[in-house]
Amino acid sequence: MRIHVLRGPEIAPDKPHTFQVDLRGLVDLLSHHLYSSPRVFLRELLQNAVDALTERRVHEPDAPAHVRIHADGTSLRITDTGIGLTETDVHTLLATIGRSSKRDAAHGLETARTDFLGQFGIGLLACFVVAREIRVVSRSARTPDTPPVEWRAHDDGSYTVRTLPPGEHPHPGTTVHLTARPGTEEWLTHDRVLTLARDFGSLLPHDIRVADQPVTDLPAPWDRTHPSPAARRAALATHCESLFGFRPLDSIDLDLPLVGLRGIAHVVPWQVSPAHRADHRVHLRGMLLTERADGLLPDWAYFVRCVLDTDALRPTASREALAEDEALAGVREALGRAVRDRLAELAATDPERLGRLLAVHHLGVKSLARHDDGILAALLPWLPFETTDGRLSLDEFARRHRVVHFTRTVEEFRQLAAIAAAQGVGLVNGGHPYACALVERLPYVRPGTVVAELDTGTVTDRLGPLPPGAEPALADLLAVARTVLDAHHCDVDVRAYRPVTLPALHLDAGSARPGPRTGAEERAGHRWGTGNRDAPHDDAPRARLVLNHNHPLVRRIATLDDPQLTATAVEALYGQALLTARRPLRPVDHALLDRSFLALLDRAVRPPAARPGAAADSAPGHPAGEHR
Template identity: 25%
Template sequence: MSSRVETHEFQAESRQLLRLVVHSIYSNKDIFLRELISNASDALDKLRLESLRDSELGADTSDLHISLEPDAEARTLTVRDNGIGMSRDEVRGLIGTIAKSGTAEFARKLKEANENKDAAASADLIGSFGVGFYSSFMVADKVTLVTRRAGEQQGTRWESTGEGTYELETLDDAPQGTSVTLHLKPEDTEDSLFDYADRGRLRQIVRRHSDFIPWPVRTAVERTETEDDAADDGTGEGEAEGAADAYETLNSMKALWARSQGDVSEEEYKEFYRHVSHDWMDPLETVHTRAEGTFEYQAVLFIPSHAPLDLYQQGGRRGVHLYVRRVFIMDDCTSLLPDYLRFVKGVVDAQDLSLNVSREALQQDRQIQLMHRRLVKKILSTVKSLRTKDPERYRTFWQEFGPAVKEGLLSDQDNRETLLDLASFASTHDPKEQTGLRDYKSRMKDGQEHIYFLTGESRTRLENSPHIEAFQAKGYEVLLLTDAVDEVWVEQIREFDGTPLQSIAKGQVDLDGDADAEGDEAERAEEQRRDEEFAPLLEWLGGTLGEDVKEVRLSSRLTTSPACIVGDAHDVTPNLEKMYRAMGQELPPIKRILELNPDHPLTTGLRAAHAADQEDPALAETAELIHGMALLAEGGELADPARFSRLLATRLAAGL
């Protein structure tokens, strides 16, 4: 018996998304079977673990397997497992809703990939958002799912044609586990490129894409009439018994991570990566490692070739799969790797952990902490070796994951020097290539005592910043740091390999002193005379702009701009201040310093006008305009843009 059938509508966004999924990939429709087998394997993993933890679960675990049941006459293919199954609520939450988070972003990117006819990008996006189940609709015009969660009495049927609705029904007689029946599209339609009701075709797909699945993937063997007659002993019982044994296991079920590295082909690594990551692109790098002795584990880890769309999203997928003696424990073990390596995928199989270990216990487990340290060092050394052995792949890695890795400069003090050594930064040395800190040091000018850097929102803005003018004029290299995390780590890390790091937008800068510690007596005398000449103007400007700046002084970092805004050595930068405010952390107002270029005509003209008539009201307006221009030049915000525009318009009109 069953309850009445309920019909539910997909949300409008989900309907659009489903249509995109159905029509997204034309060159590799086989991925639907790989996804369904992977889902079934996960369900079997979870049932075995749950049965070990709960002896009263009452689930049958004597013959856990996945079966493929093609029916050429009915044009159906059923993928069945006897795993953990799903409750009605889980069906509606996991199957009835497409990509519970990020659907709009997924739809936008998938639409772009389709418009550009980029099939590889489309397939990658399907894996990135975990909607592989819906790839079934590429080969089926209707999908029926029947499932019952282990330990529950009732099952659930879900069915949809992939259009606007799906049906839900409660069943009283569903078997444990999940079956997905695909009602295959007719062979003669242009969308049906392969016959997925053919056992030979299924065998080929499984051996190519799912050979490493740790559970047997079976299909019934076609029996000849002679075999049927031989099996029948006249009672009819022989045929039934023979039919029960007529199955073929299609996969080898070899745990890839337990094999030696030389016994695993490149293609096997790639397929295993796709299985654990649901990414349809090849990995950038593979790390196959093992530890033996008092504490043993094996690991196969992968560095992807592109950043997942949820890399910087709260709640994105994190962690690697944890096994204990080949028993699956969890698929998102965040304790094995730090958060800044959250993009790494793979499997770690420990030999000496408890099967009942909890997430909370993992955080304190000494063996987990030991594995954590060793795996981090192995991954970082792999990336570091990429830099010298394969610069092109290293550049791909840093472009995709650099901002995430730099988070480790804040959180991982044990590996801070290694992270600094493998990091890359944009620089004024080369407009196209990034540089490492060690390479920067090798190019430092004689007498240069600091590694200079500038932080900001974009490379273009930094290259045009007034702060950088004198450094470019005198040939000093400056690092251009544009990631949000750069604003934070430079505040905590003061040096690299014994050389101090210095922001060119904070504190005093003495390039002449940096190049020649002895200095030039004539030049020093000239600077002293200039300071005395400008002292009255600087004092007056300090009073006039006192509400906006803490000090006005002459600058040694400007060559073409009239003025710039700088901070004290330990001030928070404007970008960092914005970040704090965006997070709801209010900071007290921070007054900054206005620096004037003593050689600019605007500055010398203002000094002359001030000396001639200190009471001229136009002087205050000029001071306000100079301060506003300095703010705008560094990308800052004016307190009163309308007033600034009026003052500027008035001055321009007067000059005509």
């Protein structure tokens, strides 16, 4: 390695200087911190060997092309029949950090840079992660009459170069010897090296062996022939299980000839989070580049896992990830189209398989469909939505209802679903991810469909009026209810509506609108004089509890002549309405539920003689009429 050391007194003030380099520190930086794992040492060795084979085949198309690896736990030897190195190449390429044969035509290695796996000329230093010494013996195929040359380097940054007798390395090519660093012997065992070689090099187009065991497994799974489409799907599923540990719901062919990309996308059989980092396996000209490629697919396609080989994508400096550039952006868009086209194809040819896929990954597909009317139209009969008729597709729901009503929040849907269904109004829960946007796009992909938002104010306006003559009997109930619930910032109304099984309806503060006030409400507000008469018209939003006059319990509560029992019953109805609407309960709501439940339970279990108004009420510790 070339080191220029300039001592202070000899330095001219206006003369350019050369950086001083701490070789030990630089070797440590490159071999321990550039790469994520020691396992990459074998990839770098394979990469250099395959690049050497590629270069020799340019000049000698019929030259032998094989790589042989031997490992015994203390050392490793890898031999290739590639282009080899001259003594000048060794000094220039191995001894100068940052110099790469793949970008330096001055040394006779002129093959286009894209034909090589390596691009940065520092990969050999990765071997110092596991080795204390690296010995390279090479003979050049370009000058076969020159003797072989040896380059021996140590992890302290020192190296030596010498020529060898011709018989020590008689044929062109290169052999790299590694001597294990103490504590790293496990990385140089036969089994570990074979596993790593197959992981990194299974798609390399050369004869590569560890001892006598083959490494490559060609043709690639997506290029193999099968007797039937079913047999091919089964073979791809088995391959997916061996790589990713699952049998896919479907496998999607990926073929982009313009960027030399071929591969398969497998659909995960369980729900995954969009934030989960995808485990895509990307090979670069046959060599595994990464098992965790980011940004390979659009965000909506988080439910597939890819394995592919490409010629055109550019790796990062560590060659463990893809560089984010225009080429990757174009590939990402094209792969997204391939997944989209497969979904449309399943809709036309295999709806059963599509149904199984959407049952698990409908959110990801909905994310695509909100920006793609074509895929929304194609998948409309299969995309599931929560509705008042159960879990249905929008297509089926629109056939059942003249108007497709929807809510914008889950809370509104829970509050209004029972009321809407009882009135024959079809309602879609638009509060789930992407649901509202897709419902609003429905008229564009299904002409003639009418879509309308349904909020709590609209529903309140549709609730039936009270029967004639019912209002006076409700005045006392409303007065007590308004007083009790004022502390909860909740107004009270009484209507007659369906279903009759629902005694009370709780409407959120943000969407509840005050409806027409009944005469009973006006008289109750005036009688109790609490200022509540004007409360519904305050600017601050207030929730609303709508009691159902059709429910027998509400009518019985209106006949009570015990204000305390009436107040307890109102609190119980309020709490039950909160639970029915699945509202998040505040501490004050929990306290109200506990208080009303225990008070009603206490009254239910008291003997008749101990109820309010009886002599037993004045027993010690229980004053008459005490409301507990």
